[in-house]
Amino acid sequence: MIHIVPKPTDTPEDNSTGAVIQELEKVGARYHVLDLDTVDPLNSGLEHELIWVCGIRQDMHRFEILNVLSLSNRVINTPAAIATCASKVMTTALLLQRGVRTPATVYVSSEDQAREFLRRHGKVVYKPVYGYDGNGIRLVIEPGDLGPGPWYLQEYVPNDRDFRVFVLGGEAVGAITRVSRGLMHNIHQGGIGMPVEIDDEMRAIAEASAAVIGVDYCGVDLLCDREGYTVLEVNGTPNWHCMATPIPKLLASYLIECERTMRS
Incomplete structure (x- = not known):
């Protein structure tokens, strides 16, 4: 049963x-x-x-x-x-510990440290630690945009799309790209999803992320920068909208x- x-x-x-x-x-x-x-x-x-x-x-x-x-x-x-997976802080910590690429990130309650991270990167993205479906995510450009702490902040990676790779039993089995004109590309935030082929680099980083978390199945969200793919987060109860698989x-x-x- x-x-x-x-x-x-x-x-x-x-x-x-x-x-x-x-x-x-x-x-x-x-x-x-x-x-x-x-x-x-x-x-x-x-x-x-x-x-x-x-x-x-x-x-x-x-x-x-x-x-x-x-x-x-x-x-x-x-x-x-x-x-x-629900905790962006814990997910990031595990990815960093195991050497899986993820954007530069801080989790601080000191406004001075948050301002310094912003100064260093010029633009950063604030994310609720336990957020979902893209809710509460916003771009921070000026110190006055920080709002109340504590702050989970990631460097802003210029992009017009992201990727979700569905990993099941340790194997990447399907992927989509999500495109939008805004900061967030989540389907629930108006992003448009389209199936894509899983290339070797995408497969490797998605499967490594799932192994780091120790999860049976997940959705691994990626961005692509000049160095390749970088992991935004790992979803432990993922949707699979728009996947051809x-x-x-x-x-x-x-x-x-x-x-x-x-x-x-």
């Missing part, structure tokens, strides 16, 4: 959970939709089961439930991996194989 935690942002027109469920149904895989709001993790009755987390609100209650469930079940993605089918197959391995 595959237990499924649905993505809370699903809609009838954009239903990631439903797309994977359809693929499970096509091959007769058994599944159960799990409502975390009804689960007491200390008495859940779930043991040695596979739990797939399609999405989760950034909510301590749900993270605690998943953390406890992961003690005696296989959770994909793990709560630790989801939490790491049949991600729901691949995900369903991956979950089935993981559950089969658990039973063998």
Whole structure:
């Protein structure tokens, strides 16, 4: 049995959970939709089961439930991996530690340090540490644009597009480029996504990023500068809009194989 935690942002027109469920149904895989709001993790009755987390609100209650469930079940993605991806600070720290290219970044509560980083780079990008879908991201050009701290700031990399690479089971399986006229290229912020081929450099940096985080599957967001690709962030509950690759089918197959391995 595959237990499924649905993505809370699903809609009838954009239903990631439903797309994977359809693929499970096509091959007769058994599944159960799990409502975390009804689960007491200390008495859940779930043991040695596979739990797939399609999405989760950034909510301590749900993270605690998943953390406890992961003690005696296989959770994909793990709560630790989801939490790491949710924190831009932790993601950046791991990428830097393992030598994966990412824009110059600081996380500081000192306004003097924030101003100095801005002075050094001329333009920087402010991002909420736990933001999603591009919400709250803004360009900072003058010290007066900084706003209240603490500040997670990245150097501004000139661009008119970014790339998302979908990595599943350690392998880059699909990619899109997202184009817009603004700072953010997220689909939810008006970006237009188009499938692209995965080149060797894109594959290498995306797969390395997934390995650094220790995640079963993810969306790795990249920019391209003069030196090549650089990692903006890693998404632990990613969307796969506009990808030509049949991600729901691949995900369903991956979950089935993981559950089969658990039973063998």
